[in-house]
Amino acid sequence: MELALLGHGFRYECENLCRLFFPYSPVRVVEGDPLAGGAGVLTEIAETDGGWQYTVKAVWEGRAAAHSETHAALEEYSLTDLLYRTLRELTGITPAWGMLTGIHPVKLLRQYCEELGDAAGMEKFRSRCHVSKDKADLAYRTLRAQRPVVSAMRPRDFCLYVGIPFCPSRCSYCSFVSQSVAQARKLMEPYFALLLEEIARTAEITASLGLTLSGVYIGGGTPTTLTAEQLSALCGAIRQGFDFSRCTEFTVEAGRPDTIDLEKLTALRAAGVTRVSINPQSLSDEVLRAIGRRHTAQAVLDAFALARQAGFTQINCDLIVGLPRDTLAGFRHSLDGVIALGAENVTVHSLALKRSANLITEGGDLSLHARREEVSAMMEYSIARLTETGYQPYYLYRQSRTAGNLENTGWAKPGTVCAYNIHSTDEELTVIACGAGGVTKLKDPSGDTLTRIFNFKYPYEYISRHEELLARKQGIAAFYRDVCKL
Ligand code: SF4
Structure with missing residues (x-):
């Protein structure tokens, strides 16, 4: 994906936003017209009489989208907001976390809530950053759980x-x-x-x-x-x-x-x-084999029982959504399994594939990235199921190159944060x-x-x-x- 930056220096955020929509197409900043090659994004800011003209044009897989707006000031947000809306229209993808590309959404929400109060802070978080209601609610619940620890x-x-x-x-x-x-x-x-x-x-x-x-x-x-x-x-x-x-x-x-x-x-x-963390990642033997873990689901259950036998009353279990060969039914089975074990903490990660992972370097199964909706459904199931079984979200962060652009969330039963x-x-x-x-x-x-x-x-x-x-x-x-x- 070629990206042109004309008349401005907001390279970092523009690159990150392009990665949000095209996570597996390396972004290359170019000098010339990137639209000619069939997949590119052009961003431009030009001074006009009494203002600034912001323009974004993008083409991808035979489709095109373009928008132009005038603003009184020269600022990064006006450009990235326009870029986000243009790429959303172009791809038909509405990221659940909106245009947030940073890894600490709760930190940003806290800042807004401290400035404006909780209600107005949440409103700003949702409208300015295009965050979905579900993700804003998750961030807010996490923020509330953190307050006693932070104070x-x-x-x-x-x-x-x-x-x-x-x-x-x-x-x-x-x-x-x-x-x-x-x-x-x-x-x-x-x-x-x-x-x-x-x-x-x-x-x-x-x-x-x-x-x-x-x-x-x-x-x-x-x-x-x-x-x-x-x-x-x-x-x-x-x-x-x-x-x-x-x-x-x-x-x-x-x-x-x-x-x-x-x-x-x-x-x-x-x-x-x-506290110990015993991490199944999945309770499906087929998935465990596919990700190179040399143990079975039964071995996780046995290790958990040993930890209880040794006297541990606070045990965390990590799970990952979006693993190769996993399905929504398989993930539900894994999550229900760790809940049934009685784990005090459950951490749900989104699979993030960095360039150095064997799955990438050895050309492994990347079809999971086409499974955006299934991965989102796994995450939604985890939020609903953990909530109804008495866990609260207490820390949350995001990584780049995750399946479905989702989040990692730590959940805890009351008093076990x-x-x-x-x-x-x-x-x-x-x-x-x-x-x-x-x-x-x-x-x-x-x-x-x-x-x-x-x-x-x-x-x-x-x-x-x-x-x-x-x-x-x-x-x-x-x-x-x-x-x-x-
Ligand atoms: S650090 Fe890497 S290799 Fe080790 S258990 Fe965790 S995911 Fe597996």
Whole structure:
């Protein structure tokens, strides 16, 4: 899809809007006339007497749409709004999230509600951004569920994230930097030793600043690729280094049932872990095979039972809508299955296919992208079913290149919200990350400043450049001293 930008520099939003309607046609910004090639978009702003003329023309699969409007001011919104309406007419597609291309719709809604009050904020969210009523309602319910957590934050609070970037095998839709254990076995030991060192150094920094730990999240990858001894040592190092007096939650992703046994779960429980995530993604063996998960649906049920046996009273289950070979009936079966298990938290993701996923690089089954309506029906079913069975949506974010341009939503039974998930998507509280691929996000509690410190992505870089990585951690102290004046 060729895109021309004439008389303006609003490239980023125009590109994103084109991707919203043509997610699998790479957008190429061109100088000449893009309409001649049979699939292109031309955007133009020209100054006129006392105003600005906005023009959008688009052609695609033999169809054409064009609109032109005059506005008093030169502004991005007037152009992107016109572009959105033109592409909607051209394609016949009405995205449920309207023209929102960002990943944090609830954050935007919160901003509008704080400015205008809830009713007018919702009205602005819907009309300005073309968000459907159903999605606006979902965002608003999520916002309301978050309010008690957000208002309980204190200026020195932070969450700790620890990354274990190893998995037993690679799922075909995965774009994370996770490496399979078979590939990276020799890296695991040195990685683990250096991770403990990074945790200890990070704990010294946060203690010297008087920061208070409010939650811990060990994610990945699949942390339960570690042995029971390693899991005990990891949790022990975190407990020893940080002050847990205000820490109310401690989550470990035990995502793949093929990595879970009673010994590991018992070790986690004994180390004070309060929540685990056991992720079926689907309860259909055919779908699990199609996505490269080397376990059965029964293995998920068994792992869940083991977690209960080990004493866990807060268990999350992830599901994905839009998986290859899945159907609406199959998804209903999966969702009803995790509800029947009694999972306290259910997270419903939309399949997002990044370029690095095996499904893309190995030319896998992409027919799911033609199944926009079926995928939307799965998502609608999840919202209705989780609502009627007593779950509330409490965090929500979007990713690019998702099937049906939908969302990922975390649902919780009353009293079981995982605050870390809110903070990590909302970016209103500092999250300090340790481990490969971790991103520390430092948030000024009394302003808008958000500063990121990146750890190296890959385990081999994490190991070979560890001193450099530890030096970067000094940025935490500099941030609190120079920006927050704490
Ligand atoms: S378990 Fe998660 S991180 Fe690991 S390969 Fe599968 S999708 Fe990727």
